Amino acid sequence: MTTDTTTKDTAPGTTPGETVLDARGVTMRFGGLTAVRDVNLTVNSGEIVGLIGPNGAGKTTFFNCLTGLYVPTEGEVRYKGTVLPPKSFKVTAAGIARTFQNIRLFANMTVLENVLVGRHTRTKEGLWSALLRGPGFHKAEAASRARAMELLAFVGLDAKAEHLARNLPYGEQRKLEIARALASEPGLLLLDEPTAGMNPQETRATEELVFAIRDQGIAVLVIEHDMRFIFNLCDRVAVLVQGQKLIEGDSATVQGDERVVAAYLGEPFEDAPGDEEAAEVEAAEAQADAVPGKENRKETDR
Amino acid sequence: MTTHTTAPGTPETPDTPDSNAPAATGLIGLPATVGRALATGGGALAVVSAFLAWTWTAEFPGDLTVYGYPGGLQVLVLIGGLFTTLFGLASYGVKGLKVLTPGNADSALKLAALGTFATAWYTVIAISAKLGGVVNLEPGGYLVALATLVALLGALALPFQRPEPDPADPDDTGWEAFRHRARQKRANFKAAFAAEPPAPGRTLPAWAEILVITGVMALGLLVFTYGIGTEYDELFIGFLLTAGFGFAALAKAGLVARISAITTRHRTVTMTGAFVAAAAFPFTQSDDQYATIGVYILIFATVALGLNIVVGLAGLLDLGYVAFLGVGAYTAALVSGSPSSPLHVHWPFWASALLGAVVAMIFGVLIGAPTLRLRGDYLAIVTLGFGEIFRITVLNMDGTSGPDVTNGSNGISSIPNLNILGFDFGQEHQLLGTTIGRFANYFLLMLLITLVVVVVFRRSSDSRIGRAWIAIREDETAALAMGINGFRVKLIAFALGACLAGLAGSVQAHVTYTVTPEQYQFAHVVPPNSAFLLAAVVLGGMGTISGPLVGASLLYLIPAKLQFLGDYQLFAFGVALVLLMRFRPEGLIPNRRRQLEFHEDTAAPAVLSKAGA
Numbered sequence: 001m002t003t004d005t006t007t008k009d010t011a012p013g014t015t016p017g018e019t020v021l022d023a024r025g026v027t028m029r030f031g032g033l034t035a036v037r038d039v040n041l042t043v044n045s046g047e048i049v050g051l052i053g054p055n056g057a058g059k060t061t062f063f064n065c066l067t068g069l070y071v072p073t074e075g076e077v078r079y080k081g082t083v084l085p086p087k088s089f090k091v092t093a094a095g096i097a098r099t100f101q102n103i104r105l106f107a108n109m110t111v112l113e114n115v116l117v118g119r120h121t122r123t124k125e126g127l128w129s130a131l132l133r134g135p136g137f138h139k140a141e142a143a144s145r146a147r148a149m150e151l152l153a154f155v156g157l158d159a160k161a162e163h164l165a166r167n168l169p170y171g172e173q174r175k176l177e178i179a180r181a182l183a184s185e186p187g188l189l190l191l192d193e194p195t196a197g198m199n200p201q202e203t204r205a206t207e208e209l210v211f212a213i214r215d216q217g218i219a220v221l222v223i224e225h226d227m228r229f230i231f232n233l234c235d236r237v238a239v240l241v242q243g244q245k246l247i248e249g250d251s252a253t254v255q256g257d258e259r260v261v262a263a264y265l266g267e268p269f270e271d272a273p274g275d276e277e278a279a280e281v282e283a284a285e286a287q288a289d290a291v292p293g294k295e296n297r298k299e300t301d302r
Numbered sequence: 303m304t305t306h307t308t309a310p311g312t313p314e315t316p317d318t319p320d321s322n323a324p325a326a327t328g329l330i331g332l333p334a335t336v337g338r339a340l341a342t343g344g345g346a347l348a349v350v351s352a353f354l355a356w357t358w359t360a361e362f363p364g365d366l367t368v369y370g371y372p373g374g375l376q377v378l379v380l381i382g383g384l385f386t387t388l389f390g391l392a393s394y395g396v397k398g399l400k401v402l403t404p405g406n407a408d409s410a411l412k413l414a415a416l417g418t419f420a421t422a423w424y425t426v427i428a429i430s431a432k433l434g435g436v437v438n439l440e441p442g443g444y445l446v447a448l449a450t451l452v453a454l455l456g457a458l459a460l461p462f463q464r465p466e467p468d469p470a471d472p473d474d475t476g477w478e479a480f481r482h483r484a485r486q487k488r489a490n491f492k493a494a495f496a497a498e499p500p501a502p503g504r505t506l507p508a509w510a511e512i513l514v515i516t517g518v519m520a521l522g523l524l525v526f527t528y529g530i531g532t533e534y535d536e537l538f539i540g541f542l543l544t545a546g547f548g549f550a551a552l553a554k555a556g557l558v559a560r561i562s563a564i565t566t567r568h569r570t571v572t573m574t575g576a577f578v579a580a581a582a583f584p585f586t587q588s589d590d591q592y593a594t595i596g597v598y599i600l601i602f603a604t605v606a607l608g609l610n611i612v613v614g615l616a617g618l619l620d621l622g623y624v625a626f627l628g629v630g631a632y633t634a635a636l637v638s639g640s641p642s643s644p645l646h647v648h649w650p651f652w653a654s655a656l657l658g659a660v661v662a663m664i665f666g667v668l669i670g671a672p673t674l675r676l677r678g679d680y681l682a683i684v685t686l687g688f689g690e691i692f693r694i695t696v697l698n699m700d701g702t703s704g705p706d707v708t709n710g711s712n713g714i715s716s717i718p719n720l721n722i723l724g725f726d727f728g729q730e731h732q733l734l735g736t737t738i739g740r741f742a743n744y745f746l747l748m749l750l751i752t753l754v755v756v757v758v759f760r761r762s763s764d765s766r767i768g769r770a771w772i773a774i775r776e777d778e779t780a781a782l783a784m785g786i787n788g789f790r791v792k793l794i795a796f797a798l799g800a801c802l803a804g805l806a807g808s809v810q811a812h813v814t815y816t817v818t819p820e821q822y823q824f825a826h827v828v829p830p831n832s833a834f835l836l837a838a839v840v841l842g843g844m845g846t847i848s849g850p851l852v853g854a855s856l857l858y859l860i861p862a863k864l865q866f867l868g869d870y871q872l873f874a875f876g877v878a879l880v881l882l883m884r885f886r887p888e889g890l891i892p893n894r895r896r897q898l899e900f901h902e903d904t905a906a907p908a909v910l911s912k913a914g915a
Contacts (some may be wrong), residue, residue: 069782069783087782089784089787089788091781092783093785100780105777105780106773106777107776109772117769117781119766120773121786123766125765125767130761130766140766141765180784184784184785203731273347295568
C-alpha cells in the first residue's frame with residue numbers, strides 16, 4: 001500500500017528545470033526477496049536529492065537499478081526521457097555517473113590515469129589510432145589530459161596527479177572517485193555514501209564540493225547516513241524503508257515525519273504505516289501513562 | 303603457601319640488557335676495519351689466483367691448468383674478484399670509485415664477495431667431484447678457495463643497521479618462541495644486505511647519457527653472448543651464479559637504479575640501442591650453432607610478449623595461448639608451398655605472415671567471444687580447454703579421422719625456406735665481413751617481428767585502450783561503471799594477442815621446417831608451450847616489455863644449457879617458480895606499479911613517473 005506516499009510525490013516539484021531522472025515503479029526481486037518495491041523517484045536538473053533509509057532498506061540496490069548494474073524486475077528508469085539500457089557502461093555513456101559505497105578506485109593506476117579512464121566514453125580513439133599515433137591521437141590525448149587536470153584541480157587533487165591512487169588518504173580517494181565520475185561528463189551524478197568514514201571537516205568539504213557540482217548544472221542523487229550532511233545539502237529527500245519509499249519532501253517535511261523517526265529508531269514498521277500506526281502509538285502512550293517503566297517507548301514516539 | 307614467590311615481575315628481568323639496542327655490527331664478530339681489509343684483500347687475492355693453475359689435468363673442461371692465462375670458470379672468478387675489490391675500495395671512499403656505488407657500497411661488497419665465493423667454491427667442488435677427490439687441486443685451487451672464503455667472512459663482518467627487534471611475548475610456547483627468534487634472525491639477515499635506493503643522480507649531458515646507454519647495451523650483449531656460448535654445464539652454472547650475484551650487487555650498489563633512471567629519460571634511444579645490440583648478436587658468432595638458440599629464444603620471447611598484453615595488461619589468464627602460435631604456424635605452412643600441404647600454393651612471405659596473423663586473430667575472436675564473458679579462474683580453465691581442442695583437432699585432420707588438412711601427427715614437413723626479394727634465408731650470406739648462416743638470417747627476421755610486437759605493446763599500453771585494459775584488470779565492476787565496454791575491450795586484447803602470436807608463428811613454421819601438433823601443447827619440455835609462456839611472463843614481470851624477454855631467455859637457456867637436469871627439468875622449474883613467487887612475486891623485472899602493489903611495507907616512492915607502465 002503505497003498510495004499515500006505517491007500523493008506526496010507531487011508536493012515538492014517546485015524546483016525549476018527539466019526532469020533528468022525518472023524512475024517509475026522500480027521493483028527488484030532476488031528470488032523470493034523483494035529488495036526494492038515499486039519505488040518512484042524523479043530528479044530534476046540543478047537539484048540535489050537525498051536518499052536515506054536504515055541499513056538494508058534497499059538504497060544501494062535501488063542505486064544499482066539506476067546504473068544498470070541490476071535490471072529492475074519491474075518498472076523502468078528514464079534518463080532525460082529515454083529508457084536506460086540494461087548495461088552499466090551504456091548507462092554511463094548515456095550520462096549517469098556514479099561513485100561506490102566502498103571506494104572502488106583503480107588502486108594501481110595514478111590519480112591522473114584514474115580520471116582519464118573516466119573520460120573513456122567521451123573519447124573515441126581506438127586501437128588503430130593508438131598504434132598508428134596520428135595527429136588526431138595526440139590531439140585527443142592532450143585534450144583528455146587537460147580536461148582531467150581541470151577536474152583534478154576542481155576537486156583539489158591536481159598536485160597529486162602522478163601519485164598512485166592507493167597511496168592517497170581516504171578523504172582524497174573519495175574526492176578522486178568523484179572526479180573520475182565527473183570525467184564522463186554526466187548529467188546526473190549518483191553518490192553512494194560519499195562521506196562514509198570522514199571526519200567533520202572532510203564532510204564539510206564534501207558538502208562544498210557537491211554544491212559546486214550542482215552549480216555546474218549537474219543533478220546529484222546522494223545516499224547518505226549522515227543526517228546533518230543530507231539535510232544541509234539536499235533540496236529534496238526521499239526515505240526508503242524495507243524496500244519501499246516512505247516519504248519524499250524537503251528537509252523539514254522529512255525531519256518532522258514521525259514515521260521516518262520510527263523507522264530509524266527501530267519501531268516495528270507495519271505494512272500500513274498511516275493511521276493504524278498512529279493509533280498504535282496513541283494506545284502505547286496511553287498505556288505508558290498508566291504503567292511506569294515504559295518511558296523509553298514514549299520517548300521514541302515523542 | 304609459596305605461590306607468591308612466582309611474582310609477575312620475574313620474567314621481565316632477564317630481557318633488560320642491551321639486547322634491544324640496535325648496534326651497528328656485522329653478522330660475524332670481527333672488527334669492521336679488519337673485515338673491510340679482509341674483503342678487499344680477499345677479492346684481490348681471488349683475482350691473482352685466477353691466473354694460477356687450479357687443477358693438474360685438462361680433463362676438467364675449460365683447461366684450468368695453465369699459469370698466467372685464466373680460462374673457463376677462472377674468468378668468472380676473476381670478474382667476481384675484480385668486482386669485490388672495486389666495491390671494497392669504493393667502500394673505503396676512494397675518490398674515483400665513488401661513482402660505482404651511489405647506493406650502499408657495503409651491501410654491494412657483501413653480495414659481490416658472496417657471488418665470488420659461490421662461483422669459486424662451486425668450481426673447486428666440481429673439480430674435486432669430477433676428478434675424484436681434492437688431490438686433484440693444484441695450489442691455485444686451494445688459494446682461490448681460501449681467498450674467496452676470507453673475502454666472504456670479511457664482508458660479512460661489515461656493520462649494518464639492524465632492524466628494531468620485536469619484543470618477545472613472555473607467554474610464548476617453546477615453538478612460538480623459536481619461530482619468533484627465527485623471524486628475528488631472518489630480518490637481521492635481510493637487513494645485512496639491504497640497501498636503500500640511491501638519491502637521484504645528477505643529469506649528465508644528453509650525449510653522455512646516450513653513451514652510458516650504449517655501454518650498458520654492449521655489456522648486455524657481451525653477457526648474453528657469453529651465456530649463450532657457454533660450452534659445458536659447469537661453466538653455465540658458474541655463469542648463472544656470477545651473473546645473478548653480480549646483478550644483485552650492482553642493484554645494491556645503486557647502479558641499476560641510476561641506469562634505469564637514465565634509460566627512462568631516453569626510452570627511444572634505449573629501445574633502438576637494445577635492438578641494435580640484439581641485431582649485432584649474429585655478427586659475434588662464428589657459426590650458426592648459437593644463432594639457433596637465439597632464434598628460438600626470440601620466437602619464445604615474442605610470443606610471451608604478446609601474451610603479456612593479454613595477461614599483464616588486460617589481466618585475462620589465458621592458458622591456451624600457444625594455440626594461436628600454432629594457428630599462425632599452420633596457416634603459414636599451408637600456403638608455404640610445402641609438398642605435404644594440401645594447398646599447393648606458394649605465397650610470398652609478407653602475404654603468408656599477414657594471413658597467419660589474420661587467421662590467428664579470427665580464431666582469437668571466435669574463442670574469445672564465448673569465453674570472455676567468464677572471469678578469473680573460469681576463463682583460465684576454458685582457455686586451457688580450447689588450447690587442447692586446437693591440438694587435438696589438428697591431430698585429427700589427417701584424412702582418416704577428418705578432412706585432410708594438416709597431415710595429422712606427421713604435420714606439415716619440409717617447409718621451404720623464405721625468400722624475400724631474392725634474399726634466400728636458407729643460404730649463408732656474407733654480411734659486414736662475417737658469415738651469416740640460416741638461423742642467423744631468421745634471427746634477424748624474427749628480431750623485426752619482435753620489434754613490431756614491442757612497438758604494438760608500448761603504443762597500445764599507453765593509450766585510451768591500454769588504460770581501459772588496466773582498469774578492467776584492476777576492478778572490472780568499476781571499469782564498467784566508468785563506461786568501458788568490458789567485453790569489447792577484452793576481446794580486442796584477446797584478438798590483438800592472438801594476432802601477434804600468429805605473426806610469430808608464421809616465421810616459426812619456416813624456422814623449424816616442420817609444424818606438428820606436438821609443438822603446441824599446454825605443457826611440454828621444449829619451451830614455446832602455454833605453461834612456459836605464462837611462466838616467462840610471470841617470471842619476467844607482468845605488464846613490462848623487458849620482463850617477458852628476460853623471462854623467456856632464462857626459461858629457454860636454462861633447460862637448453864643444463865643437460866644434466868634431464869628428467870628433473872620440470873621439477874626444478876616448478877621449485878624455482880614457487881621460490882620466485884614467494885620471494886619476488888612481482889617478477890624479475892617488475893613493473894613499478896606491481897612492485898608497489900606487492901611490497902607495501904618497503905619505502906617505495908609514492909610518485910609513479912609517467913614511464914612507470
